[in-house]
Amino acid sequence: MAPPTNRRPGFSKRAQYSIFASYLLGILGAVVGLLLLLISFIDPRGFSVLRTIGAEATAPISKTLAEATGATGSAADNIAAYFNAASKNAAMKRELEKNRVELLEAKAIKQENERLKRLLKLKEETNDSIGIARLISSTSSSSRRIATLGIGSTSGVLVGQPVRAPEGLIGRVLETGPTTARILLVSDGKNVTPVKRAKDELPAFATGRGDGTVDVRPINISDNPFEPGDLLTTSGSGGLYSPGIPIAMVIEKTDTGAIARLLANPGNVGHVIVQPIFQAETVAQIEKAESEAADSEEAE
Amino acid sequence: MAKGYRSTINRQPSKLRIKAVPPITVVCGSVITALPIITDHPILPPMGLLVVLAWRLIRPGYWPVWIGFPLGLIDDIFSGQPIGSAVFLWSTVFVVLDTLDRKAINRDYWQDWFIASVAIAFVLVGGMLIVDFPRNLLFLDVLIPQILLSILLYPFITRLVGAIDNWRVSS
Numbered sequence A: 001m002a003p004p005t006n007r008r009p010g011f012s013k014r015a016q017y018s019i020f021a022s023y024l025l026g027i028l029g030a031v032v033g034l035l036l037l038l039i040s041f042i043d044p045r046g047f048s049v050l051r052t053i054g055a056e057a058t059a060p061i062s063k064t065l066a067e068a069t070g071a072t073g074s075a076a077d078n079i080a081a082y083f084n085a086a087s088k089n090a091a092m093k094r095e096l097e098k099n100r101v102e103l104l105e106a107k108a109i110k111q112e113n114e115r116l117k118r119l120l121k122l123k124e125e126t127n128d129s130i131g132i133a134r135l136i137s138s139t140s141s142s143s144r145r146i147a148t149l150g151i152g153s154t155s156g157v158l159v160g161q162p163v164r165a166p167e168g169l170i171g172r173v174l175e176t177g178p179t180t181a182r183i184l185l186v187s188d189g190k191n192v193t194p195v196k197r198a199k200d201e202l203p204a205f206a207t208g209r210g211d212g213t214v215d216v217r218p219i220n221i222s223d224n225p226f227e228p229g230d231l232l233t234t235s236g237s238g239g240l241y242s243p244g245i246p247i248a249m250v251i252e253k254t255d256t257g258a259i260a261r262l263l264a265n266p267g268n269v270g271h272v273i274v275q276p277i278f279q280a281e282t283v284a285q286i287e288k289a290e291s292e293a294a295d296s297e298e299a300e
Numbered sequence B: 001m002a003k004g005y006r007s008t009i010n011r012q013p014s015k016l017r018i019k020a021v022p023p024i025t026v027v028c029g030s031v032i033t034a035l036p037i038i039t040d041h042p043i044l045p046p047m048g049l050l051v052v053l054a055w056r057l058i059r060p061g062y063w064p065v066w067i068g069f070p071l072g073l074i075d076d077i078f079s080g081q082p083i084g085s086a087v088f089l090w091s092t093v094f095v096v097l098d099t100l101d102r103k104a105i106n107r108d109y110w111q112d113w114f115i116a117s118v119a120i121a122f123v124l125v126g127g128m129l130i131v132d133f134p135r136n137l138l139f140l141d142v143l144i145p146q147i148l149l150s151i152l153l154y155p156f157i158t159r160l161v162g163a164i165d166n167w168r169v170s171s
Helices: A013-042 A048-069 A075-082 A085-120 A280-299 B015-034 B047-058 B065-079 B085-103 B109-131 B133-169
Strands: A131-138 A146-149 A162-165 A168-176 A181-185 A192-197 A203-208 A213-218 A231-234 A246-253 A258-262 A271-274
Touching: A013 B065, A013 B085, A048 A131, A048 A146, A048 A168, A048 A181, A048 B015, A048 B065, A131 B015, A146 A168, A192 A246, A213 A246, B015 B047, B015 B065, B015 B133, B047 B065, B047 B085, B047 B109, B047 B133, B065 B085, B085 B109, B109 B133
Parallel strands: A168 A246
Antiparallel strands: A131 A146, A131 A271, A146 A181, A162 A168, A162 A271, A168 A181, A192 A203, A192 A231, A203 A213, A213 A258, A231 A246, A246 A258
16 A cells, blocks of 8 residues: 555644654654663563553453363474474384383382382471462463463462473473462573483483473583483472472483473463472572662662 | 435534544554464564555544554553554654655555555664564564564555544545
């Protein structure tokens, strides 16, 4: 369509100025946007109130639909499965064989573990869940990987708590509202998870790649021992996640480490479990940091 | 007034409908992320952006240049991007589109689609780089399905917005 004629206002100074002013305002809007971005980076939780209000406002719709239909996140996977079906089949058969062996090994280890625990009379760390809920929506159009959970601070959910599904780790709580919480998924690029290789406790870091996979880097960079098929679990270092939660399976070796596919796909899991933070020291540290932040805000 | 007694010529729809319908549809597009669609990679087209682009290209004179700011802010609240991301990117798109409108003599459908495609790719790639600048340069291929899907969806959104626009101005 041709541009409307009011773009060329003739000799009317007033009309010319008003068009010019709205143009300037547009540029000003972009500049203010950059400033807002700057604030977002300096204080990532500064605007959390706005997002929480947004999430709380839409939560009734999200929750109703999530209950009615179940979270739908597998459409893309279903389409993708049609391509490369044959190669996938072969790869899965190989994986199945390998898993069968590993499963037997794991069973043996579990039995041995139980025996040793009985011997030591170790009281297993109470790992009760804080709540079980559905993921009700996610940032499926953005390159951030954040999901919204159907329970919030009124159910006892606190920032930093790990969220997991039976299949594996989903992420950790980023922001909480009264009845919703925002979960930073493991696959988010800003989420770094301390992991270890299940078979030999080799420590590494997993950083999200934004597409359901993570970059795995061993702490000792000089050698790269990862092989496709290696299972990664949380290591418990850092104190946020309790050790032994499965996270990902290595699918590809790279120059500096490996790429691993996450075991729990947030789109497919039904309900997720919010767990308490693993170690009390970490809780104390978080509280201290928060109170310091509050103090500095008051000082300002 | 009863239907039979209304003037049958020179009728105007309510001012509120004319003014409020486009922003409301854009906000509805932005709030689509509240639906229980959970994915582990970005795939859902940015509906708010598609709707606002469709309105902008169908009705070039309707939007003031600064409208990218408030609409972008609302989109940021629901999209999960850092606040300010869509504010900046949408404002930039509006300023550039306004400049283009000044230069252009005439435009056809295909040019509109092309302009919308460039704007979509700009906003999505820009949004990803804003999230994590140097690192995400390596992962831009993650966006290809989303960009393609958005570009292919754009004509349908334009149809829809066109229908809404007909209703908006019809009496």
